[in-house]
Amino acid sequence: MSLIKKIKDYYKERKSLLFTTPSHSQGNFISPEAKAILGQKYFKADFSEIEGFDNLRCPKSSIKGVLDKISQIYDSKASFMLINGSSSGVIASMLSILREGDKVLIARNCHISVYNALVLTGAKPVWFYPKLNKEWGIYKGVEASDIEEKIKHDTDIKALVITSPTYEGIFSDVQAISNICKKHDVKLIVDEAHGALLNFGAFNSKPAIKSGADVSIQSLHKTAGAINPAALLHISKTSDIEPQTLQNSLNLINTSSPSYPLMADIEATVDFLSSKSGKKHIEKLLEDIEIFKKSLPDTVKIFSQNNDPTKILLQFLNNNAQDIAEILNNKYKIEEEYSTDNALLFITGIGTDSKKLSKLSAAINKISKELLTSSQNISGLNTAYDLPVKIKYTPRKAYQTTKVSIKKSQACDKVCGEIIMKYPPGVPLLLPGELITQEHIKYIDKNEIEII
Ligand SMILES: Cc1ncc(COP(=O)(O)O)c(C=O)c1O
Structure with missing residues (x-):
């Protein structure tokens, strides 16, 4: 049973008079401004749990049909549509595995x-930093030997959470890591938010649930x-996590009004990715990216260290990457995903075609001809950090504790009450409940650090 078919058939077959939510009554009323940007079709697909449309909390018919199809395509024990992003999948998987006080090993x-x-879980984090790639100002993949050492040292760790591929497309050796996790009875959650194409193309890494992870989470929108x-969230066929446990966790955090257009789009996206034309589309994307990379001038260095090629990370020799980003933004109206002093990240995907890449290439080639030197020394600036973490309160206790504002000059040896991070890399320098040291204050003073 297909949700897309159900929505289409509604207008052909039944068309009951719906005295249900949503109150726009399938587009009977749409505010003019919403109509101008969204059109009418979206509203016509926007239903609630009317007869035959199933219920995401306990799928039995059309939604169940879609989930079974997705599970078959991804070769999972069970798959779930996430209507609140990978964020909700990460939270639900941790809620399913961890109890209050449980230790969880987490890449920072x-x-x-x-x-x-x-x-939400009340679990105790055991943080570790993957090694730094200082030249590029990013984190490397998680090393299996590091995991083994940490799990041997802390024998009551229940689960491990890693991100692979990372924002910049760096893969970890999930197979080697999962072998260690299995040996020590540690559940492995892989945040694969940036790896939603892995199942459908020739990448350097297999999807995480095919490499022994218990659970993986993938953002189809990224x-x-x-x-x-x-x-999407997938449970691996080799995992002993029960699908109903994950369903219960998702039910705890999901809205009770899931978007049917969103779920229909998930179905359509998976249908496309798994079709012949989807495969060809991804092949063409990877070819176009290769052509793009070859078209760049010698003054541009391309990151290529066993990573996901759809994440294009570039350095401009002798130039600060943020200067280049400014020129791209202002003169060429091209926006990057992020830039640091060291590098620029461009994210590509299903919607990136050769035309789009050619425009970027032309701009970069022009910039490189015009601007060969810069006043800034780029080495060692704005790199990702790996300052030691000292936990005073668990994240839950810190969240529930009353906070007071104090001056930064008085913050040394106090417990942090906010999330303090620099973006990029978007990795917390300090989290609520962690001890603030002189080193942190020095770092905050030297860099533009956000408190969120
Ligand atoms: C590594 C990683 N995991 C999870 C998420 C959350 O994804 P979503 O926006 O789908 O909730 C993001 C979003 O940026 C991410 O970068």
């Missing part, structure tokens, strides 16, 4: 949703062409 370059899950915040 994780998404903020992992921290949110720590507040690279796979779906609308925000479409995502």
